[in-house]
Amino acid sequence: MSELKNDRFLRALLREPVDVTPVWMMRQAGRYLPEYRATRARAGSFMDLCTNPELACEVTLQPLERFPLDAAILFSDILTIPDAMGLGLYFSEGEGPRFERPVRTAADVAALGVPDPETNLRYVMDAVRLIRRELHGRVPLIGFSGSPWTLATYMVEGSSSKEYSKIKGMMFDQPALLHKLLDTTAQSVITYLNAQIAAGAQAVMVFDTWGGVLTPRDYREFSLRYMEQIVHGLQRESEGRRVPVVLFTKGGGAWLEAMADTGCDALGVDWTTDLGDARARVGGRVALQGNMDPCVLYASPERIRAEVATILASYGRGSGHVFNLGHGIHQHVDPEHARVFVEAVHELSPQYHR
Amino acid sequence: MSELKNDRFLRALLREPVDVTPVWMMRQAGRYLPEYRATRARAGSFMDLCTNPELACEVTLQPLERFPLDAAILFSDILTIPDAMGLGLYFSEGEGPRFERPVRTAADVAALGVPDPETNLRYVMDAVRLIRRELHGRVPLIGFSGSPWTLATYMVEGSSSKEYSKIKGMMFDQPALLHKLLDTTAQSVITYLNAQIAAGAQAVMVFDTWGGVLTPRDYREFSLRYMEQIVHGLQRESEGRRVPVVLFTKGGGAWLEAMADTGCDALGVDWTTDLGDARARVGGRVALQGNMDPCVLYASPERIRAEVATILASYGRGSGHVFNLGHGIHQHVDPEHARVFVEAVHELSPQYHR
Numbered sequence: 001m002s003e004l005k006n007d008r009f010l011r012a013l014l015r016e017p018v019d020v021t022p023v024w025m026m027r028q029a030g031r032y033l034p035e036y037r038a039t040r041a042r043a044g045s046f047m048d049l050c051t052n053p054e055l056a057c058e059v060t061l062q063p064l065e066r067f068p069l070d071a072a073i074l075f076s077d078i079l080t081i082p083d084a085m086g087l088g089l090y091f092s093e094g095e096g097p098r099f100e101r102p103v104r105t106a107a108d109v110a111a112l113g114v115p116d117p118e119t120n121l122r123y124v125m126d127a128v129r130l131i132r133r134e135l136h137g138r139v140p141l142i143g144f145s146g147s148p149w150t151l152a153t154y155m156v157e158g159s160s161s162k163e164y165s166k167i168k169g170m171m172f173d174q175p176a177l178l179h180k181l182l183d184t185t186a187q188s189v190i191t192y193l194n195a196q197i198a199a200g201a202q203a204v205m206v207f208d209t210w211g212g213v214l215t216p217r218d219y220r221e222f223s224l225r226y227m228e229q230i231v232h233g234l235q236r237e238s239e240g241r242r243v244p245v246v247l248f249t250k251g252g253g254a255w256l257e258a259m260a261d262t263g264c265d266a267l268g269v270d271w272t273t274d275l276g277d278a279r280a281r282v283g284g285r286v287a288l289q290g291n292m293d294p295c296v297l298y299a300s301p302e303r304i305r306a307e308v309a310t311i312l313a314s315y316g317r318g319s320g321h322v323f324n325l326g327h328g329i330h331q332h333v334d335p336e337h338a339r340v341f342v343e344a345v346h347e348l349s350p351q352y353h354r
Numbered sequence: 355m356s357e358l359k360n361d362r363f364l365r366a367l368l369r370e371p372v373d374v375t376p377v378w379m380m381r382q383a384g385r386y387l388p389e390y391r392a393t394r395a396r397a398g399s400f401m402d403l404c405t406n407p408e409l410a411c412e413v414t415l416q417p418l419e420r421f422p423l424d425a426a427i428l429f430s431d432i433l434t435i436p437d438a439m440g441l442g443l444y445f446s447e448g449e450g451p452r453f454e455r456p457v458r459t460a461a462d463v464a465a466l467g468v469p470d471p472e473t474n475l476r477y478v479m480d481a482v483r484l485i486r487r488e489l490h491g492r493v494p495l496i497g498f499s500g501s502p503w504t505l506a507t508y509m510v511e512g513s514s515s516k517e518y519s520k521i522k523g524m525m526f527d528q529p530a531l532l533h534k535l536l537d538t539t540a541q542s543v544i545t546y547l548n549a550q551i552a553a554g555a556q557a558v559m560v561f562d563t564w565g566g567v568l569t570p571r572d573y574r575e576f577s578l579r580y581m582e583q584i585v586h587g588l589q590r591e592s593e594g595r596r597v598p599v600v601l602f603t604k605g606g607g608a609w610l611e612a613m614a615d616t617g618c619d620a621l622g623v624d625w626t627t628d629l630g631d632a633r634a635r636v637g638g639r640v641a642l643q644g645n646m647d648p649c650v651l652y653a654s655p656e657r658i659r660a661e662v663a664t665i666l667a668s669y670g671r672g673s674g675h676v677f678n679l680g681h682g683i684h685q686h687v688d689p690e691h692a693r694v695f696v697e698a699v700h701e702l703s704p705q706y707h708r
Contacts, residue, residue: 172653216631251605272568
């Protein structure tokens with residue numbers, strides 16, 4: 001493996017000194033880039049793109065060719081695990097992901113196994129290996145997975161949901177069954193992320209997109225508990241370096257203390273929490289990743305720079321901050337605005353690291 | 355006016371002693387009730403129902419015929435104000451509300467006036483008067499409005515939104531223009547709610563459905579500030595009694611302290627905040643209304659009762675709690691489950707008021 005030339009992303013996640021605040025963007029390999037749309041059109045469907053390691057590698061690297069980003073993130077989908085479990089993932093235009101065979105009964109749950117990453121999910125591991133080779137050590141590669149609660153939400157609902165009535169119905173009336181589903185899913189995530197680490201991922205992130213729809217009690221029991229299980233099950237060192245683990249619950253700003261208690265290295269923070277407040281609450285224990293409202297990228301370059309300055313000042317002096325958006329970049333953003341954002345982080349942050 | 359026979363809802367909002375915890379449900383006059391669906395079918399469109407005082411009165415009273423609720427809430431829509439401003443509200447099946455003439459430019463904002471409640475919104479005031487008469491003092495009547503930020507969101511986006519790119523674009527690049535729009539809207543809300551109070555509303559609630567999509571700073575500047583303006587502009591006494599004001603920002607659990615600072619009487623709380631924590635933070639200053647996850651109503655009667663018991667215990671002893679869902683009741687809930695919920699609150703709460 002090539003030596004890592006820019007390790008400030010990994011250093012910041014471990015709260016080690018850095019020269020400037022590192023930055024990347026959730027969904028940085030995405031539809032806002034014309035070159036992504038071109039590759040996607042060549043690939044066929046979205047899943048054709050995900051399952052083709054060469055094309056997944058190509059789109060992973062595209063944003064790095066444009067912007068001075070400090071990390072690459074594997075291009076994939078959070079629903080690869082349930083797909084590999086046999087639920088039949090497909091995407092219907094304009095409606096988001098769906099499963100042909102959602103999980104509804106005890107028999108459905110009992111039938112689920114832990115997928116072997118090097119067979120059913122081989123395309124992901126091949127993509128990780130190829131991206132690492134093609135990165136030539138420019139920046140670290142982030143691997144990722146959905147959280148067990150978030151994966152289970154799609155598995156039980158069978159599609160995106162507004163009300164979560166099916167999975168919450170299971171949670172309220174058959175909690176033992178849901179726990180069994182979450183346990184199998186958590187085991188699958190551990191196996192999957194450890195395989196990504198073995199294949200070359202240098203940090204991993206768990207996306208808990210739907211933990212924020214729960215009560216504080218249900219969040220701890222049905223989402224956080226399984227993320228903690230994952231943190232403890234992961235291979236935390238690889239290639240002689242620590243592999244940082246980042247947990248991100250969208251809408252979970254009230255629960256940062258409990259999230260930090262899991263033993264993870266860093267927390268993703270969305271824009272509804274002030275980053276300085278978050279640091280005051282948990283900054284002594286974990287790094288923070290975030291947290292600009294993605295809608296700021298619709299604003300003028302001056303406004304984008306002003307917002308970057310505000311967030312840097314809110315976090316304050318010292319390491320432990322990875323700049324990011326508070327959610328994935330929107331598809332209608334002008335790529336030149338993304339450039340303004342990335343460059344502003346590097347230009348305005350050195351004063352906080354002197 | 356008939357004397358008020360059951361005033362525990364008003365007393366709890368003012369943190370005065372009560373015998374049992376009062377309860378009502380957001381959207382209690384709604385599609386989960388077959389009698390509502392029948393009236394709605396007779397009316398024609400949703401707006402035909404809203405603009406017909408006799409039918410609006412009929413559906414307002416329907417849930418009270420079924421369940422021992424402690425308050426009635428005016429049946430109306432939050433978007434009556436922008437409609438009365440001339441934006442042309444309409445509902446397209448399955449897509450939610452839309453405006454024919456959304457507000458996008460400085461000229462659009464300048465053209466907006468404060469609607470006169472007794473002309474353009476007369477149908478609402480007639481409904482309030484009729485409902486008060488037909489209630490015969492059984493329970494108090496709640497009037498309501500959307501918050502200025504929430505109304506402006508629909509007015510600028512022109513429809514429901516997932517990204518809020520248009521209104522946030524205005525917020526980031528033309529904040530003065532958005533403030534002008536919010537100021538006109540806040541003046542309209544004050545005039546509208548005071549007219550509802552004059553017509554007979556005995557408490558009022560401001561629904562800030564979309565304040566939770568903002569950063570803490572933007573929330574204070576663009577949503578909370580205008581709700582505070584409303585609190586100070588309202589007629590707080592009518593018919594010799596105080597008219598309590600309730601503010602509710604969905605997803606605003608982190609900001610309860612700032613909301614309590616507005617001088618309102620009570621705060622709505624959604625289920626992502628623990629009610630006991632909320633009380634510890636602001637219970638000395640305001641009453642709290644909430645906060646069961648509406649999805650619990652899909653669960654078994656035993657589970658519904660258990661959740662009611664947990665929330666009552668979380669709030670603890672003494673007045674200052676109005677039981678409610680944390681959001682509107684879902685349309686696919688069995689009305690018999692709503693009954694279990696309402697009855698459980700009355701049955702399980704006396705021990706907290708002895």
